[in-house]
Structure formats: structure tokens, C-alpha cells
Amino acid sequence: MPRFSVIVPCFNVQSFLRECLDSLLAQSFGDFEVIAVDDCSPDGSGAILDAYAARDERVRVLHLAQNVGLGRARNAGAQLAVGDYLFFLDSDDTLTPGALAAIADRLAECGDPDVLVFDYARAYWWGGVRRNVLAHLLRATDGVFTAARLPQVLDLMMVAWNKVQRRDFVERHGFAFPPGYYEDTPWTFPVMFSAERIALLDRICVLYRQRRQGSILSTTSAKHFDVHEQYGRVFAFLDSRPELASWRPFLHRKMGEHCLDILGKPNRLPPADKPEFFRRSAELFRAHRPDEESIPPELRVLYGSWAAYLARQRAAALRRRLRAAAEKRARRTVARARLNRRLDPNLVLYSAFSHRGVLGDPAAIYHKAREIAPHLRGVWVVRDDAAGVPDGVERVAPDSRAYRQLAARAAYFVNNVPWPGALVKRPGSVHIHTHLGTPLKYMAADLLAKPGARYGLDVPRMLRQADRWDHSLVANLHSELVWERAYPCHFASARTGSPRNDVLVTASPDRGVAVRDRLGIPAGNTVVLYAPTRRDHVRGGYAERVDLARFAADLGEGHTLVVRLHPSLAAGPVRGLGLAELHRRGVLVDATDELHVEEVMLASDVLVTDYSALMFDYANLDRPIVVHADDLATYTAARGLYFDVTAEPPGHVTRDYGELAELFASGRWRDEESALARKEFRARFCAFDDGHAAERVVRTLLQGEPG
Template sequence: MPRFTLVVPAFKVQGYLPACMDSILEQDFGDFEVVAVDDCSPDASGEILDRYAARDDRVRVLHLPRNVGLGRARNAGLEQARGDYVLFLDSDDTLTPGSLAAVAERIDATGDPDVVIYDYARTYWDGRVLRNQRADLLSESGPAVFSLEQRPELLDLLQIVWNKAYRRDFVEEHGFRFPPGYYEDAPWTFCSLITAKRIAVLDRICVHYRQRRQGGNILRTVSRKHFDVFDQYERIFSYVDEHPELDHWRPHLFRKMVDHYITILDRPGRLPQSARSEFFRRATADYRRRKPEGFVRPGGRRGQKYRLIALGSYPALAGFKVAGRTRAALGRRGRRHVQGAKRQVKNAHYRAQLRLPLDEKLAVFSAYWSRSHSCNPAAIDAELARLAPDVRRLWVIRAGDAHKVPAGVEKVLLGSREYWTAMARAKYLVNNVNFGDSVVKREGQVHVQTHHGTPLKSMGLDQRDYPGSAHGMDFEKLLARCDRWDYSISSNRHSTAVWERVYPCSYTSLETGYPRNDVLVNATAREVAAARRELGLADGTTAVLYTPTHREYESSFVPRLDLARFAEQLGPDTTLLVRGHYFYDPSSRTAALREDGRIVDVSAHPVVEKLYLAADALVTDYSSAMFDYANLDRPIVIYAPDWEIYKVVRGTYFDLPAEPPGPVAGTQDELAEILTSGAWNDGESARLRTAFRARFCDFDDGRAAERVVRHVFLGEDLADLPPIVPLSERRTAPTPAQAVASVETV
């Protein structure tokens, strides 16, 4: 029997769940089990839990057949508990290092009390860590074990369950279970504390309580579901009614009830405006019905609110709050002037356009900071033209890059009068990066963030830990830009989990696949052959595409290959297609090899997907090209001479050399040996690629653009979209050899 059972319910937390589980399994105290409850989560949470269970036998996963909510999910886990003590941990929170050992030591030192209460700290997206404001209540001075009568002030701690260890025998003896609802913690917390005979405290932060920037906390949602609080206090007082020996707790519980009602009324992000007076009436009814004989109101402003609730005077309470806000506003006046001076003044034309109706048939596209017509936005544009030709499609482009836009594509220049008109009036805005800070998100506009790769390197908020790559990024402004997103497109579950965690905003993740990768599944032999002819590749030539990535921490591009020597090492039957940050090594030998066609500079090629189709193999270091190219099921070789530096300076989400899509080289000679010996295309290479594809090619089945257009632009339900074709059943574009053979036979 383990000392602890940790019950971890999970629902739509795939971005935070690994950190939660790691914080448990990496504890230096190992006598525990984890009962993880997948509350029928629609994301990858259940699969993540299964992976942890597969590699650590202390983890058991319970998959619920339907979503039952947090409280009942905890109950399901509690039924499976075998530990002496039960601890609850929400799956977006984490244990601090050493916390289980500290709790175990405190339990031993205090003779197995009914409940041990420990402390927590709130953690914020911007790196702040703030300890519980009532940490003083957890002082270990005085008796080591006590009843609540000796320290009734503990009721003033936040009514939560995950800052306590409960002796399982105590829980079972009294039949404690969580009710359904928003405020399920209140009955459990209050009823268990007033029942416990032996309580101990631990003056130590054991839990980091994640304060999500947006979403995640149902108590911050504007909804009538906050009326659930009345049912929860009904349960609390019914418990007291059933246990006359606890009757002396009524005044304390009454005060907690009224304080709770006032908190909900005071918080603007809780109740809809239309429901506030009704909630107040319910609060007044409970006040009058449950007020204990001889109860004395608290003093000050809080006591005035008690009085107004008792009187049933909602207009007076509303006026009381307005007066308080007015006083606070006077103090903020000076700050507003300072903030107002810092705001960028919008173009008068743009402000005027913002007051005009949206054009429901206008979609604006941009890619790579308006430098090209490419990537996922271009693929969505093409599918939109096919499925909804009545929608006008407009591309934003920088003046110096206007020549990159294909003929027939309507465009506006970035920053022009026409640009601001389009940004103000368009119903749809599609980009693979963020639009500028000056863009206003209008009500009714739909912003689609397509992204432009699968993350190997740290992104978003994770870059705070790697300042060498962040270059002084303003993360508040970054998230303000991300707040405009309505949809975030993902090509695999790994990406979804990363995006949702590092860009914590209230968008919807669309696991449709990457539209730009549709061609890698759907291309015909003719298209593959045409891509090779466009590059001048002779039949029988092995084309190796080399795509080194940029290191943000380097001030200039540092070549990792001697291209001339490398081309000579590969031999005359291999053509090296180089897509670099810019073409480097301008030696006379390189120039000769370029003229001979042995090296082809494809850095400026406008459609990278055509390069993928033309290439027999990909050589890259840390570029996201590997994830896209894997959809072709063609050989990939990783050239990682500076991996140890890269992962420390930039930060990565997995160990690429240990989990590669193919052979790994650390030097140029090793790379040449792989490509000339046949190791690049042998059985081991295929095995590695198969595992990599299973992990990162989840959704790219050739119909991604169609799914995006049908859901976002045509309003079709996600359930009605084409289902994802399993990887084992997908076709891929023919290889160059297959394409040549096929075309020759036609």
C-alpha cells in the first residue's frame, strides 16, 4: 500500500499536463501512486496520460466514457485510491520539488492526522510567483496537532482541496465525495475541516497554482452557472443538520457563505448583468433563512454589504459599489493620462473605417510579415477560391516584395490607405504570423492564425527562459496580438499542446492539418516530375535538399558545411539543392559547381513545397522543414554539429538526436558517409522515419485546407468535416523515381 495516492483529473489540459505529471514523478519521495482520470477530454490529454502510465508503473489511467466534470472525475479517482493519504492535484498545476517528502515527514511527525494543510503560490504567465496571501495562517507554532476549534481561522483559507493531504480512512469513514457543480470544493473543504479531530499544518509551498492568462478557470467565466453556489451551501448546511454535534459551526459557515456571495457579486467577470439582481435576491433569501441567532455583522465596508443584503436592497448595494469605484477612479486619473500618452495614435482614415460595417465577403491574407504569397495562407486562399468564389481575397505585401505575388492575385501594399481600409472592413484575417500591434480586432472579425511550422525550438512564453533567442521580446505585447486569434491551426497534437501553453489566449485550436502540406499527400507523378524539370534535375540524379536553419543568437550566418567539398564528397550523380538563410561560400569552386548544376541555389524559390516534391532526401539541422517533409515518407538526415549549444541557448521540446526522423551526423564527414554509404535510405532510416511520422504527421492527410475553409468560412460544424485519414491509410506523393517511371509509361 503506497503512502500517497495523487488523484489528477484531466480535461483539455494537453499543454500543461506534462509539466504536472513531471512535477509528480520527479519527486525525491517515491512511495506514491497516481490515479489520473481522463474526463473524456477531447484533446490529447488521455493519450499523454497513457504514455506516462506506459513508462511508469506508479501511474494508472482511468478513461471515463463521458465528461462528468471536475468533482465527479475526482470521485472516480478516489474510488481507485489505495494510499494511506489522498492528495488532489489539478492537472494544470504542479508540485514543487521535495513537496511529497515534506508532507510525508510532517505526517510522520504529527502521528497521522486526519488532514494536513500545506501552502501554495500562484504562478503567472509573466514569471511572477506570489505566495498565498494568508500564509500566516499556516504557522507551525503552537500544538503540532489540533482540532479546528483551536484554530478556526483556517476556514479563512481559500476553499480548495488541492492544498491538503487527507487520510483515506478518515475520508471513507465519513463518506466524503465531491458534488457536481462549479463550486464543488466548498462542501468538501468545509465539511471535512469541521469534522476532522486531528489537523496539522505545513508551512511550506507545495503547489504552484497556475493562473492562466485566459481560460482554464471556470470561476472566471461570465455565466449563470455561478448560481450553483447556492446549491453548494445548501449541501454544507444540510451536512450540519445531519450532524448536530457540529451545530456550533453555523455562525462561521454563515459568514463564509455571505462572503462568498458578496465575492461573486463584486467580481465583474462572474455574473451576466441581467442575472445580478436575481442572484442578489437569492443571496438575501439565504441570508434571512440561515442567519444564526445572535449573529453580529462585521464592521466597516464589508459589514455595510452584509446590511444591504439583509435588507434586500440591490439598488443600494449597486450604488455602494459605484461610489467605491468612483473613489478608485480618481486615484487612477493620473495613470490614465500617462498611459494615454503612450498609445499609438491611429490613422484618422483607419478610425473612420472601423466605424463602417464589416464586408462579409472580404478575406485578407498575409504570410511571413507580408513578405510573400506562400505557406498555409496561400493554400487556404486557393481552396477558398474553389469552395467560395464569391469571397474577395486580398493579399497584404510589402512594397519591396510586391513582385513576389503571382499574376492575378489581388494585393495591397502594407501601410497604405487601401491596407487600412481592408484591415478595418474585412470579415476574415488570415496570417501565419501576427498582424501589427496597431491592428484593431473588431467584433465580428475572424482571425485565423495558421502558424508556419511544428515547434522543435522554444516558442512564445517559453522563450522567456532563453533570452539569447528572445532579443528583448515584449511578451505582454505578444499575447495582446495573440488575443486577436479566433482559430489556431495545428498539424499535430504536439503542436496543439505547445501552442495552447505558450500562447495562453482564448482561441479555438483547429486540428485540421497544415493546408500547405496537402500537396505533399495529393501531388501526382506529373507534378513531381514537373518540380524536378523546373530545377533542371536530370532523370537518375539524386537530389538532396539542404535546409539549414537560422540561429537567432548569432549576429550573422555561420556556415556549417563547406559546400564545395561536400558536393565533391557526394559525387557527380548527386545534386545539392541549398536553401539557406542566403547563399554562402562565394568561392570559385562553388561557382563552378553551381554552373555545372551540382549545386543549385534554391533560397529564393517561392514555393518550398515544390522543392520537397523534387528532392529525394532532406538534410537539415533544426528546421521545421523536417516535419513537413516527413509527410512524403522520404529519407531525412539530421546534421546537428552544434546541438548541445543550440538546445541550451534556444531551448527545445525534445531531444532531436535521440528521437530523429533518420540518421544523425555530427560532422561533415559523418554526413557525407551517411549519404554515400546508403545509410540514408536503409531499413534503420525507414524505422526512425516511421516513428517520427507517427508522432508528428497526425493530421496532414491532404484535406486540411478544405477543413479550414468549410469550418471557418462556410460555417460547417467540425463534426461534419472530413475525418482525419489514419496514417496507415494515407497515400503520399510518388518519389522522383516513381514519378519518372510513371510519366515515361504514359
């Protein structure tokens, strides 16, 4: 008996079906059967299914004599299933690598729950990948639970394909999909209401394809009226299960929200059908109102008329337009007045990583200024959700009134990324740009020769923003030459060194102990820091060049693998593809969220990277560095490198995983050859990093002392 029965209904999906099946059959976990249901598809889907079945005995094909729709096609497949768990996979979606193995491991860990809910990411036709915005709910608990104990789990999208259900649980309750447009609604609510043991998996297992056109639920159609009948089925289910009656208020609210959402979308209903849709929604809402339920204010509109609803919507839209116009006029008036104010010679405005916090080079300069030039007033521009802002730091929100007032008067601006385009540089103000480290990969104007790498980047806009710079900080002559070429603007290069690297140069050997303790790393372990850069030529920016679970296992006892992703990937879907789950299980440590990368470096014994600029900073520690360059030719062609890092490396170079594993197994990663390469690398790229970079910036650029 297989662990999973994966049911794949197919109708008019010949363009996507092979990708779906390939993602399934290539899974590392192989204990599953595929029941592919050809729902009398008029295209070539049936022939594709037959071809796959002929090549792989795990694939069975059921050809239906007539088209029955998605729900009943799923039912037909489920009747043939013999696996422990049912997994309904839509035929235009794909599984992520390792998804079934992660699901199987979590099921075993939780003692075979009735339902396991996992995560997904939307894969857009234009190339973007965005994780489910409610992914944090999948970290709400580590054990099994009922929906009554954790009702917020029902805020996750109520579909069949983001969960697996134990087959005997489904059969015992007689769950089945009805016909219709919204067939998932009367399946998922009863399943989740009835399950006695639900578990969660914080991992992206499905890529949910977002088509440019052709998505059923995004099509303008009167078929959206089907939502009323489907919610009627769920209420009928509750009527048949008195023990579940307490769910009626919740379902009543969800129904109202769902109907108003459909009504409010511009591309769902034909305009002529909207009044009738509102009438039926209101009728259903009133018919199922629980006596004890207090109606949320935003849903009370369903007790009124269509005319009242329409008037309310139009009034709200008018208020938004008037408010936006008034704010725009006010901003213009105030901006003109502020440009006439006198600059404050002691006011310094700081920002880092697009206002993400008190971080990086600007933070090092700020702290040194407070120490040796306390008369300078340093104010940070940080978002409201910024983490780790120390107590006592004066801050303003981006684009707030206070920010605009300060920006009009500040004599100095310090940032490691360009200030927003709306900022007007006043005569006499000084902009200090710290950059994000020593450049290895092509930047700014050099990206004009790499059209793939500059996708989504407005290079001329970047150069206009760089025209504001007065000083460009550099840690070595290489950086000076590159920045002057990549940003053909009128700044002066300041050979100060990188202020954030001062701590790496001056830190005592035991500086990283506290960081290790915070990260839960056992005392005495050798810490291997793996920090890959992003791949601009790969969808989503991340390619798993190293099997992290395997690498952690091969390092063996006495070693801890610490992973830090590129900052641009931190908030994206990448960590949900397995990294977060490996961290939860203690296989490795995910240090991507650590605010100060310098502390992560200090806590490590060796760096494994590919083409990340982190290697230049890490070289200041004089600790081993390994360059894993298994895709050098591809990366160079796609993004471009200023020099061949494998010809002038900071340590050993590996070209495939076997070489990487052998390097650590043999201990050669810290031999004399590695030390010699590192010495030459440091001489070239750490030339100006002497531990006094921040002080040098404060004294020479903020206070005007001679260099």
C-alpha cells in the same frame, strides 16, 4: 613568388589586430605573404605583429620610424611586395573563411585580370551584419570588362580593400596612395579608369568593422576638407592621361555628390566650418565643370550661395515635418470613422511572411476558397516588391489607404505571422493564425527562459498580437500543446492539419520533375536537399556546419546538392559568403529564392537538416530524412528544443561530417532503419495532415460548417 601580397597597415589597433591576422592566417588558401606595416603605433600593435611574425614565416613586419598615415604606410608595404596581386587589408577588418581561395579561383577563371572587385559586409559593434546594398552590381557580368563598358561598377564603394590589383599593373602605371584623410579616392578612381581588364566576384570576402566610435571618416573634424585636395589629384591624373578625358563628366558628378554627402551628415563637420566647406566645394565644382556637362538638378545648389543652400535645407525639413503631422492627423480621423463601418461577412484579408507574397498556408487556404467558396472575396496584403503574385489576385499594399479600408471591414484575417501592431481587431472579426509549421525550437513565451535567443524580440508585444487570434491551426497534438503554452492567449486550437502540406500528401510521384528542370538538375540525379536552420547564438544567424563544396564533391557523380537557407537569412549577407559563388559555378543549386518550399521538397529525394521545422513537413512525403546534429548541446542551450530530436528522429542521425559523408557513401541513408524511424515520426507529427487541411479550414472556419 606568392599569389597575394596582403598589406596590413597598423596604427592604434591593438584591440582588433589579432582578429584581423587570425582571419588571414587561417585561410584555406596559403599562397600569400603578409606585409604588416607598424605606422609608429603608440600602442601594442608593433609587439603583436612581431609575435605573429615569430610564429609564421609568411608574416613580415616593417616598423616605420615615424607616423606617415594610412596611405603612405600602404605604399611602404607595397614596395616590399613580391606577390602577383596586391591586397590592402585594413587592420581592424577581417577576412571571411575561404575568401582568398575564392579570389584565387576567380582570378584563374578570368585569366588574371588587372583588378578583381569583390564584396563586403558591414559588421556592426552591436552584432548586426549587413551586406553591401549594391551587391547586385557584382552580378552584372561574368566576364572581364572595362569601367567604360560597365560604369555602374564605380557606384561600389571607392576603397582599396574591396579589390585586388595585379602588382605589375600597379607598378606600370605608377599608382601610389597620397597622404591625407581621403587617400582611397585618388587611388581607386585612377586604378578603375585605367584597368583594361576588370572582373567581379559575387562573394563577401571582407567584414568591414563598424566601430561605435573611433572611425576616422565618421569623426567630426575639419580634416574632411581633405576631400577637395584628393579630388583635385584625380582631375590632375585625368589631365595627364588625355585618353581618359571622357571620365571628367562622371568624376565631376561624383565629386559633387561626395561633397554634398559630407556636408549633409550631422557628425562630419564642425558647424562653424560648414559655410567654408560649402564655399570650397562650390569653387571646386565650378572649376572642373566640363563644358558639355548638364548638371543634375540635385547638384545645381553648388552654383549658389551657402545662404541659399541653408535656406533650401531648412525649407525641405519644414515641409517634411508639416507633411508628417498632416498625414498623422488624417490617419487618426479616418481610422475613427472606419471603426464604425459594418463588417463584410464575405471579405477575407490574407497575408504571409510579413506581406512577402501569396505563400505558405494562407496561400493554400486562399486557393481552396476560390475553388469551393467563390462568394468569398479574398484580398492579399503584399509589398510592392513581392515576387510571384499570380495573375488575377486582388492585392493591396501594406499601410495603404486601401488596406486600411479593407482592414476595417474584413470579417476574416488569415496570416502565418502576427499582423502589425497598428491593426485594431473589431468585435466580430475572426483571426485565423496558421503558424510556420510544427515547432521544434522554443517559441514566444518560452523564449523568456532563453535571453540570447530572444535578442531583438519583444515577447510581450508578440503576445499582445496573439491576443487577436481566434483559431490556431495545428497538424498534431504536439503543436497544440506547444502553441497553447508558448502563446498563453484566448484562441482555440483547430486540428485541421497544415494546408500548405496538402500538396505533399496528394502529389503524384512525378510532381517534382518540372521543378528539377527549372532548377537545371540533370534527369535521373539523386537530389539531396540541405536545409539548415538559423543559429541565434551566432553573429548573423548562420554557422557553416557543413562544407558545402566538399559535401557536393563527396556525394559524387549522379547526385545534386540543393541548398535552401532559413527564410530569415535569405536577404542577409549569408549567401554572399560562398553559397552564391558555388551556385554560379554549378557546384550546387541554391534554392533559397524559390518561392514555394513545397516544390523544392517535391523535387528532392532526401532531406538533410539539423533542427529545422521543415522536417515535419517533409515527413509527409515519406522520403528519407537525415538529422545532422553536430552542435546539439550548444543549440539546445542557446535556443531550446521541445524534445530531443536525436532520441526520436525521423531517420538517421549524424554527429560530425565524417558520419554524414559515410552515411551517403554507404547508401544507408535510405535503409530499413531509416524507414522505420520515419514511420514512427510520421505517426506522431503528421497525424492531421491528410491532404484536406485547406478544405477543412475553408468549410469549418470561414463558412461555419460543422467539423
